[in-house]
Amino acid sequence: MAKVFRFGVSLDKDLLEKFDRLLNSKNYSNRSEAFRDLIRHELVEREWQQGKEVAGAITIIYDHHKRDILNKIMDMQHDFQKIIISTQHIHLDHNNCLEIIAVKGSPAEVRKLADTLKSIKGVKHGTLNMSTTGKEIK
Ligand code: NI
Numbered sequence: 001m002a003k004v005f006r007f008g009v010s011l012d013k014d015l016l017e018k019f020d021r022l023l024n025s026k027n028y029s030n031r032s033e034a035f036r037d038l039i040r041h042e043l044v045e046r047e048w049q050q051g052k053e054v055a056g057a058i059t060i061i062y063d064h065h066k067r068d069i070l071n072k073i074m075d076m077q078h079d080f081q082k083i084i085i086s087t088q089h090i091h092l093d094h095n096n097c098l099e100i101i102a103v104k105g106s107p108a109e110v111r112k113l114a115d116t117l118k119s120i121k122g123v124k125h126g127t128l129n130m131s132t133t134g135k136e137i138k
Contacts, residue, residue, distance in 0.1 A: 002138060009035070044132045048107045052136065057129040058101040058114045065095060066122030073120060077101065080113045096124075104133060 011019065023034035047054055062069055077084055083105030090098040101117075103110050111128065118126035 040137050043137045044130070047132055047136060048130055051107055053105065053133055054107050054110060054130065055102075055104045055133045056110060056131045058103060058110075058117060058126065059129070060099050060101075060117050060123050060126040061092070062097055062099075062120075062123045063095045064097045069120065069122040073099070073117065073123075076113070076116055076120070080109070083109050083113065 019031070019034070023031060026034070028034040028037075044054075060073070062073070064070055077087060083103050085102040085104055087102070088100045090100075092098050101113075103113065107130075110130075114126065114128035117123060
């Protein structure tokens with residue numbers, strides 16, 4: 001296990017109260033873990049900005065009855081197969097499908113795939129969950 005260092009943080013009362021309310025609302029058991037997560041969040045954002053290898057998930061919701069939509073979504077995933085790790089398809093109801101596409105690769109490629117899928121006619125909603133391979137953060 002990596003060596004743990006302790007250091008003091010000075011905050012004005014108002015900001016500390018806001019921080020405590022925030023960590024309570026997010027169910028953190030202590031300030032240290034909340035603080036560590038804030039740092040990790042910044043580090044992951046930086047990985048995306050710096051073009052390092054990242055990981056994430058794209059989710060899309062669509063009506064599979066819409067003309068050609070399945071072919072378009074399938075074609076797109078074949079075009080980007082180098083960055084797609086796996087795809088999960090869930091039939092939400094009679095019309096709607098939820099697809100979760102796990103990705104790993106350059107941020108530019110991942111964003112391009114997410115934007116392209118979202119722009120397909122008939123895709124009702126799409127999100128890109130920007131995460132990390134975990135190699136660069138502890
Ligand atoms: Ni379906």
